[in-house]
Amino acid sequence: MTAPLRAPGGFPVVGIIGGGQLARMCAGPAAELGLTLSVLAEAADSSAALVIPSAPVGAHSDVEAVLAFARECDVVTFDHEHVPADVLAALADAGVPMHPTPEALVFAQDKLAMRERLTALGIPCPRWTEVHTTAEVTVFGDDVGWPVVAKTPRGGYDGKGVRVVGAADELTDWLERASAEGSSLLLEEMVGFTREIAVLLARSPSGQAAAWPVVETVQTDGICTEVIAPAPGIDPDLAARATEAGLRVAGELGVTGVLAVEMFELPDGGFVVNELAMRPHNSGHWSMDGAVTGQFEQHLRAVLDLPLGSPRPRHAWTVMGNILGGEHPELYPAYRHVMARDPEVKAHLYGKGVRRGRKIGHVNVSGDSVADLRRRARHAADYIEGAVTE
Amino acid sequence: MTAPLRAPGGFPVVGIIGGGQLARMCAGPAAELGLTLSVLAEAADSSAALVIPSAPVGAHSDVEAVLAFARECDVVTFDHEHVPADVLAALADAGVPMHPTPEALVFAQDKLAMRERLTALGIPCPRWTEVHTTAEVTVFGDDVGWPVVAKTPRGGYDGKGVRVVGAADELTDWLERASAEGSSLLLEEMVGFTREIAVLLARSPSGQAAAWPVVETVQTDGICTEVIAPAPGIDPDLAARATEAGLRVAGELGVTGVLAVEMFELPDGGFVVNELAMRPHNSGHWSMDGAVTGQFEQHLRAVLDLPLGSPRPRHAWTVMGNILGGEHPELYPAYRHVMARDPEVKAHLYGKGVRRGRKIGHVNVSGDSVADLRRRARHAADYIEGAVTE
Numbered sequence: 002m003t004a005p006l007r008a009p010g011g012f013p014v015v016g017i018i019g020g021g022q023l024a025r026m027c028a029g030p031a032a033e034l035g036l037t038l039s040v041l042a043e044a045a046d047s048s049a050a051l052v053i054p055s056a057p058v059g060a061h062s063d064v065e066a067v068l069a070f071a072r073e074c075d076v077v078t079f080d081h082e083h084v085p086a087d088v089l090a091a092l093a094d095a096g097v098p099m100h101p102t103p104e105a106l107v108f109a110q111d112k113l114a115m116r117e118r119l120t121a122l123g124i125p126c127p128r129w130t131e132v133h134t135t136a137e138v139t140v141f142g143d144d145v146g147w148p149v150v151a152k153t154p155r156g157g158y159d160g161k162g163v164r165v166v167g168a169a170d171e172l173t174d175w176l177e178r179a180s181a182e183g184s185s186l187l188l189e190e191m192v193g194f195t196r197e198i199a200v201l202l203a204r205s206p207s208g209q210a211a212a213w214p215v216v217e218t219v220q221t222d223g224i225c226t227e228v229i230a231p232a233p234g235i236d237p238d239l240a241a242r243a244t245e246a247g248l249r250v251a252g253e254l255g256v257t258g259v260l261a262v263e264m265f266e267l268p269d270g271g272f273v274v275n276e277l278a279m280r281p282h283n284s285g286h287w288s289m290d291g292a293v294t295g296q297f298e299q300h301l302r303a304v305l306d307l308p309l310g311s312p313r314p315r316h317a318w319t320v321m322g323n324i325l326g327g328e329h330p331e332l333y334p335a336y337r338h339v340m341a342r343d344p345e346v347k348a349h350l351y352g353k354g355v356r357r358g359r360k361i362g363h364v365n366v367s368g369d370s371v372a373d374l375r376r377r378a379r380h381a382a383d384y385i386e387g388a389v390t391e
Numbered sequence: 392m393t394a395p396l397r398a399p400g401g402f403p404v405v406g407i408i409g410g411g412q413l414a415r416m417c418a419g420p421a422a423e424l425g426l427t428l429s430v431l432a433e434a435a436d437s438s439a440a441l442v443i444p445s446a447p448v449g450a451h452s453d454v455e456a457v458l459a460f461a462r463e464c465d466v467v468t469f470d471h472e473h474v475p476a477d478v479l480a481a482l483a484d485a486g487v488p489m490h491p492t493p494e495a496l497v498f499a500q501d502k503l504a505m506r507e508r509l510t511a512l513g514i515p516c517p518r519w520t521e522v523h524t525t526a527e528v529t530v531f532g533d534d535v536g537w538p539v540v541a542k543t544p545r546g547g548y549d550g551k552g553v554r555v556v557g558a559a560d561e562l563t564d565w566l567e568r569a570s571a572e573g574s575s576l577l578l579e580e581m582v583g584f585t586r587e588i589a590v591l592l593a594r595s596p597s598g599q600a601a602a603w604p605v606v607e608t609v610q611t612d613g614i615c616t617e618v619i620a621p622a623p624g625i626d627p628d629l630a631a632r633a634t635e636a637g638l639r640v641a642g643e644l645g646v647t648g649v650l651a652v653e654m655f656e657l658p659d660g661g662f663v664v665n666e667l668a669m670r671p672h673n674s675g676h677w678s679m680d681g682a683v684t685g686q687f688e689q690h691l692r693a694v695l696d697l698p699l700g701s702p703r704p705r706h707a708w709t710v711m712g713n714i715l716g717g718e719h720p721e722l723y724p725a726y727r728h729v730m731a732r733d734p735e736v737k738a739h740l741y742g743k744g745v746r747r748g749r750k751i752g753h754v755n756v757s758g759d760s761v762a763d764l765r766r767r768a769r770h771a772a773d774y775i776e777g778a779v780t781e
Contacts, residue, residue: 008441008742010751011723029419032442033679035722035740035752051398052422054444211734289423293735293757308731315705315757332425333401341698344601345683350425352398361400362425367683367705 004073005039005055012036015301016071018061019080020047022351022360023281023297026289028052030298036305040080041070049080051352064091071097078258078304079280082109083156100206100257100304101279108254109279112187113154122253124246125273127265128190135176138169138188145190151175152187163223165191192273194265198232199284200247203259203299206306210248211299213292213312215240218263218284224358227378228321230287230314233371236270243272250277259300261285283323283360288312290347290365291319316367320374322382324362326355329387332362339364339381346381394463395429395445402426405691406461408451409470410437412741412750413671413687416679418442420688426695430470431460439470441742454481461487468648468694469670472499473546490596490647490694491669498644499669502577503544512643514636515663517655518580525566528559528578535580541565542577553613555581582663584655588622589674590637593649593689596696600638601689603682603702605630608653608674614748617768618711620677620704623761626660633662640667649690651675673713673750678702680737680755681709706757710764712772714752716745719777722752729754729771736771 005014012035017024020042028049031038039055040047050056055073059066061084068091071077076098089103101109108115116129127150130141142149151172153162166172172186179185197220202212214231232240247262261282263275285296294302294310302309329335332355336348343366350362364381366374383389395404402425407414410432418439421428429445430437440446445463449456451474458481461467466488479493491499498505506519517540520531532539541562543552556562562576569575587610592602604621622630637652651672653665675686684692684700692699719725722745726738733756740752754771756764773779 006436006441008740009720009744010740010742011721012740012742013723025422028422028442032415032418032742033737033739035726035738035742037441046396050444051396051427052418052444054440054442054446056444293737302730307727309734310730310737311734313735330399331401333403336425337697340692340700344699344701345703347423347683347700348425349423350398350400350402352400352402352422352425354399 003055003057005037007037008035010035013075013305014039014073015304016041016074016077017049017080018067018070018077018084019043020049020056021080022048022353024049024080025052025351026281026349027297027301030295030301034298034301036301039070039074041067048351048353062088064088067092068095071095076100076304078300079106082106082279102255102257105255105257106279109277111154112152112276113185115277116187118254119250119274122249124250125271127192127273127275130188131185132188133176133180133185135169135173138166138172138176141188142169148191150189150191152189153179154184154187161223192265193268195268196232196266197275198235198243198264198266198272199228199282200243200262200264201259201282201285201288201296202244202247202251203296203303203309204251204256205303205309206257208252209309210251211309211312212244212247213285213288213296214314215243216284216287222358224323224325224360225283226323226325227375228284228287229371229375230291230319230321239266239270239272246272246274250274258303259285259296286349286363287319287321287365289349291316291367317369318371318374319365319367320371320378322364322378323360324350324364324382324385326357326359326361327386327388328357330355332385335385335387339384342384343377343381346377348381348385393445393447395427397427398425400425403465403695404429404463405694406431406464406467407439407470408457408460408467408474409433410439410446411470412438412743414439414470415442415741416671416739417687417691420685420691424688424691426691429460429464431457438741438743452478454478457482458485461485466490466694468690469496472496472669492645492647495645495647496669499667501544502542502666503575505667506577508644509640509664512639514640515661517582517663517665520578521575522578523566523570523575525559525563528556528562528566531578532559538581540579540581542579543569544574544577551613582655583658585658586622586656587665588625588633588654588656588662589618589672590633590652590654591649591672591675591678591686592634592637592641593686593693593699594641594646595693595699596647598642599699600641601699601702602634602637603675603678603686604704605633606674606677614713614715614750615673616713616715617765618674618677619761619765620681620709620711629656629660629662636662636664640664648693649675649686676739676753677709677711677755679739681706681757707759708761708764709755709757710761710768712754712768713750714740714754714772714775716747716749716751717776717778718747720745722775725775725777729774732774733767733771736767738771738775
């Protein structure tokens with residue numbers, strides 16, 4: 002494998018396994034910081050490979066490819082959580098510095114391990130259980146109330162691997178598959194939440210941590226479509242407790258790099274943790290334009306154990322709107338129109354082909370009126386998607 | 392020449408002739424905007440080539456290399472003003488869209504042409520003349536007062552090609568060389584200015600223009616070392632007249648892309664134009680962190696005739712400090728220290744080897760107190776340079 006071309010001056014090479022948009026969005030900050038990136042990409046035209054000179058093609062599940070890639074890097078991090086345990090173990094055996102470490106990453110890869118650990122730490126979670134049989138599903142549903150939420154412990158994202166079920170027999174197929182794989186399912190009570198919020202923070206190997214303000218996230222069909230930073234009208238006490246919980250999770254689990262803690266805000270003023278992600282996360286895209294230090298810069302600083310940057314917001318409010326694939330493969334004409342309509346909109350496109358419902362970009366817009374910003378972000382995203390035409 | 396890998400969705404390829412830091416700093420905005428960049432680089436390890444996948448190596452003076460490069464691009468722009476007229480003419484003959492156009496660019500390449508044109512437009516300039524002989528130098532100096540400023544019409548930058556002379560015989564060597572080359576020298580009166588300011592704006596082929604606030608620039612030994620945005624305490628009337636002059640120059644000369652107009656502020660509240668640059672410029676580096684739309688994003692939008700972004704500042708003040716090469720080739724340890732000391736400093740490193748006095752990076756810092764920001768920017772830049780150690 003060709004070694005990435007290093008800049009002079011002692012600047013390191015950061016390797017990212019996976020060439021999706023999260024790796025791509027590290028490119029700008031890395032160039033600014035003087036760092037060299039290298040990406041192990043799924044394909045030569047992966048989102049990140051289009052903008053990063055060193056982007057060898059290889060599978061994240063191919064031990065030899067990953068090891069050859071990692072040998073040319075000073076530290077390795079991840080675009081996604083799908084690198085298998087045996088590959089992580091081989092990297093660790095080879096002495097490759099990785100952030101997050103496999104020991105921390107397992108809690109983002111395995112939702113059962115996450116629930117067990119957070120519960121042991123006393124972090125608020127929905128009531129949950131591990132099930133192998135329909136009888137166990139019935140017992141749990143009758144206890145917490147139907148419907149319940151079933152999750153495959155591994156491999157889910159963006160609503161995949163999640164099913165809301167009103168009776169045990171709706172899980173027969175998943176239980177059979179789990180049984181065949183020697184695994185199980187996670188069941189959780191359906192939480193009656195008032196809204197979804199997220200704590201985003203970064204933690205370095207030295208233990209320095211910095212949290213952005215708590216944000217509100219809006220999901221549509223299981224996919225994040227909007228983020229409002231900070232969460233409008235959030236009780237300062239709730240924000241402080243949620244942030245404290247996020248920092249405690251990061252410290253106790255030994256997370257390094259960016260950690261996103263997705264939460265449900267409850268009617269009683271409390272919260273429960275929904276999911277963890279140990280990488281830059283959709284709930285932090287607002288920070289690229291809305292904070293002094295964006296999440297992609299911060300992730301690079303954290304995995305290199307550089308001092309963290311200020312997470313202070315630059316504006317009273319920033320709203321992020323996701324652009325999902327629609328009917329129209331040609332994005333450029335619509336995006337030109339959006340630029341003309343609103344010169345303050347920051348458009349971020351990922352260089353990905355359009356497929357229905359696929360995340361292909363996002364917009365950020367900052368200012369003083371959250372209602373106005375939400376309207377403008379939504380319109381810009383909808384227009385680029387093709388969902389509105391005026 | 393291998394074609395750059397295009398993103399799907401109809402996004403164009405922007406070619407930049409020259410692989411210096413100005414091309415490099417387009418990489419982040421291009422990735423965000425979904426655009427593809429291609430750079431004709433001086434060497435495989437040029438500043439921009441380190442961060443842009445398509446970076447064929449070739450000389451900007453090599454007609455065949457430039458034509459082969461340009462054929463793969465939808466529009467061509469420039470990292471510097473040194474592309475010779477015959478190369479520009481060959482590109483024009485081949486139908487390559489270029490911004491700025493050769494017709495505009497000549498006024499940034501040739502200081503005599505610039506002085507003639509601005510004077511014809513009634514734009515305030517220092518008193519000036521074209522000279523071929525020492526006798527002409529003496530006449531001009533005796534008229535406007537000694538010392539006078541001599542400039543080679545072409546090829547100067549960062550104080551190179553500029554000499555302050557107290558008598559005509561101090562120009563004998565330059566006059567002999569000019570005579571041998573069939574050229575001449577530009578002489579200008581030494582202006583008694585109160586400070587240096589700059590108007591930075593972008594103009595698109597459709598004629599849309601957007602100007603950032605007027606900034607103060609501080610030069611040391613002919614090299615810009617600090618920029619304060621906006622210019623502290625500037626008379627709003629002066630700022631308006633200076634901006635209007637910049638916009639008029641852009642329109643009359645048909646400038647497309649970013650235009651920097653360096654000016655001297657005069658004791659009587661007026662100004663004269665010092666230099667023009669038709670590309671992103673050191674006086675605009677503050678905008679990368681300090682404005683809604685930074686100059687590199689705006690340049691890309693302008694050369695593609697996309698609607699321009701808002702040049703509105705995000706903060707009351709932003710101060711830029713240039714990092715010049717010092718004694719220490721290893722920058723990374725110092726930069727780590729700067730990050731620890733001031734988490735709000737935005738460091739921009741260019742991936743260039745350290746040579747004394749070479750521009751190798753800059754820092755931006757934004758906030759509410761200009762004195763505090765100047766101190767912090769200067770300290771951070773000095774520390775990375777190695778000029779201070781605590």
